Amino acid sequence: MSVIEQRFGPYGGRYVPETLIAALDELTAAWEATREDPEYVARLDGLRRDYVGRPTPLYLAQRLSERVGSRVYLKREDLAHTGAHKINNALGQTLLAQRMGKQRIIAETGAGQHGVATATACALLGLECIVYMGTEDIRRQAPNVERMKLLGAEVAPVDAGARTLKEATSAAIRDWVANVETTHYVIGSAVGPAPYPVLVRDLQRVIGEEAREQALAAEGALPRRVIACVGGGSNAIGIFAPFLDDAAVELIGVEAGGDGIETGRHGASLNAGTTGVLHGSLSAIVADEDGQILEAHSVSAGLDYPGTGPQHAHLRDTGRAAYFPMTDAGALGALGELARLEGIIPALESSHAVAWLLENPLEGEGFDVLCLSGRGDKDLDEYVRRTSEAP
Amino acid sequence: MIAGEQAIRAAFDAAKAEGRAALMPYMMAGFPDRESGLAVAAAYADAGADLVELGVPYSDPLADGPTIHSADTVALANGATLRTALETCEAIADKLPVVLMIYANMVLAHGGGAEFAKLARAAGAAGAIIPDLPLGEDEGIREAFGAAGLAMVPLVAPTTPPGRRAEICAVAKGFVYVVSTVGTTGERGELPPELADLVAATKADAGETPVAVGFGIGTPAHAAEVGKVADGVIIGSRLVRAADEGGSPAGAAESVAEFLAEARVALAG
Numbered sequence: 100m101s102v103i104e105q106r107f108g109p110y111g112g113r114y115v116p117e118t119l120i121a122a123l124d125e126l127t128a129a130w131e132a133t134r135e136d137p138e139y140v141a142r143l144d145g146l147r148r149d150y151v152g153r154p155t156p157l158y159l160a161q162r163l164s165e166r167v168g169s170r171v172y173l174k175r176e177d178l179a180h181t182g183a184h185k186i187n188n189a190l191g192q193t194l195l196a197q198r199m200g201k202q203r204i205i206a207e208t209g210a211g212q213h214g215v216a217t218a219t220a221c222a223l224l225g226l227e228c229i230v231y232m233g234t235e236d237i238r239r240q241a242p243n244v245e246r247m248k249l250l251g252a253e254v255a256p257v258d259a260g261a262r263t264l265k266e267a268t269s270a271a272i273r274d275w276v277a278n279v280e281t282t283h284y285v286i287g288s289a290v291g292p293a294p295y296p297v298l299v300r301d302l303q304r305v306i307g308e309e310a311r312e313q314a315l316a317a318e319g320a321l322p323r324r325v326i327a328c329v330g331g332g333s334n335a336i337g338i339f340a341p342f343l344d345d346a347a348v349e350l351i352g353v354e355a356g357g358d359g360i361e362t363g364r365h366g367a368s369l370n371a372g373t374t375g376v377l378h379g380s381l382s383a384i385v386a387d388e389d390g391q392i393l394e395a396h397s398v399s400a401g402l403d404y405p406g407t408g409p410q411h412a413h414l415r416d417t418g419r420a421a422y423f424p425m426t427d428a429g430a431l432g433a434l435g436e437l438a439r440l441e442g443i444i445p446a447l448e449s450s451h452a453v454a455w456l457l458e459n460p461l462e463g464e465g466f467d468v469l470c471l472s473g474r475g476d477k478d479l480d481e482y483v484r485r486t487s488e489a490p
Numbered sequence: 491m492i493a494g495e496q497a498i499r500a501a502f503d504a505a506k507a508e509g510r511a512a513l514m515p516y517m518m519a520g521f522p523d524r525e526s527g528l529a530v531a532a533a534y535a536d537a538g539a540d541l542v543e544l545g546v547p548y549s550d551p552l553a554d555g556p557t558i559h560s561a562d563t564v565a566l567a568n569g570a571t572l573r574t575a576l577e578t579c580e581a582i583a584d585k586l587p588v589v590l591m592i593y594a595n596m597v598l599a600h601g602g603g604a605e606f607a608k609l610a611r612a613a614g615a616a617g618a619i620i621p622d623l624p625l626g627e628d629e630g631i632r633e634a635f636g637a638a639g640l641a642m643v644p645l646v647a648p649t650t651p652p653g654r655r656a657e658i659c660a661v662a663k664g665f666v667y668v669v670s671t672v673g674t675t676g677e678r679g680e681l682p683p684e685l686a687d688l689v690a691a692t693k694a695d696a697g698e699t700p701v702a703v704g705f706g707i708g709t710p711a712h713a714a715e716v717g718k719v720a721d722g723v724i725i726g727s728r729l730v731r732a733a734d735e736g737g738s739p740a741g742a743a744e745s746v747a748e749f750l751a752e753a754r755v756a757l758a759g
Contacts, residue, residue: 114622115593116553118672119649120654259559265550272552277673279649376622377550385576389547389571390599 101487103127104180105293108416108471110409113292114376115272122279127294127414129199134301136484137386138197143191144480150223151180152191153305157313157468159424162440170271171467172317173443174310174338176473178283183446184306185471187215189285190328191302193224196283203282207271209236209264209330210401210448211243212269212473213287220285227340228252229294234264236400239481261394264330264404286333288407292379296336303337310468311341323465324349327472329364329422330402332411334472339420346442347419351454352411355397356424366395367424368407369415377406398427398485399478431485434475447481493606493633493639494616497587498664501540502700502721504539505638509759512540513700515750516591516726517733518561519545519578520570525739527565530729533743535585542582543619543704543724546575546592553621555676562718563732571705572600576613583614589643589664596665597623603634610640617641617664625658630651633662646692648684650739655750664720666696676707678729681715689719710749710756 106112133139145154151469152410156175162346164171166425174183182364189206196204204226208214214230221228233398235254247254260266275284278420289299307325314322325342329352342348357365365371368383375384377392385405415422430447433454438444445453449472461467475482491499515534519752520527534542547565551558565574572592590610592687592750597606597620606701610618620639623631625644635642639662647656649672661665671682693701702722707713713723732749736742 112627113624114627115624116621116669116674117624117645117658118553118649118669119645120626121622121651122648160526164592257564260549269550269552273555273674276553279672373599376593379552379622381598384595386595386599390593390596391566392595393549424545 100481102412103131103294103297106412107410109381110412111293111296111380114381115292115377115379118276119279123292123294127193130294130298133195133198141196143194146190146251146391148303150176151186155179156307157310157317159317160441161435166440167460169461172314172466172468173262174468175211175470175472175481176306176334177443177445181212181219183212183216183475184303185213185287186219187197187305187337188287188299188302188333189213189220190345192283192285192298193217193220193226197224198227199283201281201283203278204285205229205231205271205274205282205359206285206287207231207267208287209267209403210399210446211236211240211247211477212401214252215243215246217285218247218250219318221245221252222250229255231255231256231267231274233256233264233267234444235262236264236267240368240400241476252484254412265395267391272378275482288333289336289410290331290378290380290406295379296410299333300336300340306334306337306470307339307341309336312469313401318466321345321348324351325468326351326353326456326467327470328402328448329354329369329411330404330448331405332408334387334470335460336408343419350414350419352420352422353425353451354422355395355399355402355451356426357396359426360424364383364396365424366402366404368405369422370424380409383407383412398481399451401446402451416485425451425454427459430481433457434478442473442477445471445479446475449473465468492636494640494641495663497589497616498541498589498641499573499700501587502665505540505746506721508589512702512722513538513539513754513757514543514722515539515729515746516543516723516724517543518545518547518558518565518730519575520568521523521730522564523559523568524570526733526736528576528581529739529743530733530746531582533747534750535582537750539586540588543589543591544575545570546577546580546590548593548596551593555673555727557730558675560664561730566640572596574653576609578613578711579613587616590615592618592620594620594623597631602617603621603631604638605633607638607640611638613721615640617643617645619645620668621645625661627656627756636663643667645669648688652691655692656695659692659699662699664698664700666692668692668701668720670703670707675705678706681712683704686719702712713753714756714759724758726727
């Protein structure tokens with residue numbers, strides 16, 4: 100039985116009300132006992148194959164490659180059922196919750212992708228599902244709200260603060276504090292108190308395991324760079340994890356630069372943040388000098404979050420991964436460019452990674468792998484609204 | 491015994507000598523604004539409180555229900571910072587012990603355990619409660635508080651396993667804060683039937699250290715009921731609501747004093 104990391108360097112931990120400690124202990128023990136359990140693994144693998152559609156393709160994007168001047172492979176998480184990588188985690192956690200005898204599932208969502216994924220998994224397994232969502236995100240991600248309702252989930256609007264992901268997460272944690280005995284909280288990213296950053300990473304590492312194998316099959320070599328967007332950082336840690344010991348592979352995370360770091364309107368906690376506690380773990384966060392958490396700003400609801408997963412903060416400090424901000428404008432441009440070049444409409448979140456690649460083409464031999472974490476259908480209204488505005 | 495702990499213990503002992511539980515009202519510093527907060531603090535000191543729990547406004551109060559969460563938001567919007575809370579503390583600290591309620595990120599942002607404890611002690615605070623710093627995460631900070639004479643008051647919840655509860659009580663300074671119900675702060679219709687057992691078990695673990703109960707105590711009758719089993723009674727959201735309904739600094743003071751007087755009578759009953 101393998102041990103679950105409580106911290107990554109100084110980051111991580113369990114900064115939560117005492118009421119939750121017993122449940123976190125229970126979850127830690129359950130995941131330690133379950134993650135290598137043959138019955139669980141077989142069930143999850145079967146559903147990944149037959150229900151989610153895994154492995155997702157690793158696609159050599161020819162016209163994008165010509166545009167940047169080197170080979171680029173897209174890891175097509177946008178083709179997973181529900182349109183993003185979020186289903187990998189939601190399915191694994193709800194299966195775990197069912198084994199733990201918890202029939203009530205709560206989740207938070209920003210872009211709505213995690214909410215849809217959790218609602219989907221709950222429909223599949225016959226579990227009650229409540230999704231907390233900020234009212235600003237309900238406005239800009241309306242199609243996903245309808246999807247969740249159609250799937251039988253209750254969408255609980257959150258009107259506090261900036262009415263986005265941070266407040267939705269806080270509301271979900273408060274629900275969990277009140278209903279911890281009957282409820283499992285399916286956190287959507289590699290954030291939160293231990294064991295969540297590990298649980299989510301373990302469930303998302305299938306992205307990187309497939310990509311590594313597929314890259315070796317296609318090229319007979321590992322990629323020079325693996326690139327992913329980072330909000331909380333679940334798709335990034337999922338694709339990075341299996342490459343961590345491949346020292347020659349550069350790991351690059353792209354976070355929300357919003358209107359630009361210098362404007363203070365961004366979600367770039369790793370580049371322009373501080374060390375502090377948010378949602379139960381010590382990590383890179385965006386806060387003021389009094390310690391108040393600041394509102395993040397990003398065109399993409401999924402990156403509109405003033406913190407990031409503790410393992411990313413540690414990978415930054417050790418230099419194993421490098422993190423760069425990308426502006427809203429860059430991401431919007433990349434969304435259009437990938438649509439025209441490849442016939443693929445990426446999520447605004449993933450578009451941050453595409454934009455960074457467009458600005459930083461690979462020099463010399465080799466190839467890149469970029470995690471296309473989700474599809475962009477949900478973002479069309481926002482894209483049209485933002486790109487038709489006067490500059 | 492460190493200085494802050496002595497002051498807290500003296501307040502509990504004085505109430506006990508009168509044959510009742512200690513009354514510890516909670517307030518949010520800077521709520522609804524700086525002046526009202528100061529007026530409420532003064533009213534607490536004059537209207538029969540034995541100790542005060544002073545909340546420091548925070549952007550992401552995970553342990554708090556809607557009433558206190560929205561008070562945080564209002565206080566911050568009206569410019570409150572840690573400084574506001576320390577000023578409020580300073581204004582009443584010579585009259586009764588003040589225990590700060592502050593979230594972990596603010597302690598870290600103000601230089602960590604040692605630096606924060608220095609600020610708190612300079613403002614006269616006797617202790618501090620960090621609701622998102624449970625046993626296991628708190629070692630460095632608890633030690634630093636102790637070295638500065640600031641009592642770190644830990645929380646025990648209904649979900650805390652017995653072994654862990656004993657460990658928490660063993661390191662408690664000042665008093666042990668028993669969370670009455672599974673959930674966030676806020677008024678509730680009735681207290682859970684298991685509360686008396688939880689308090690008794692905690693008292694057995696805590697030995698000489700007093701045990702106070704908070705979360706969900708919204709009426710003088712609740713206070714009286716809890717006062718029969720616990721050494722102290724903490725009233726939060728109900729008084730925050732009263733402060734809000736006051737409508738002005740003087741109105742807030744009057745409103746909280748009225749409720750506090752009733753609670754005090756009920757406790758003595």
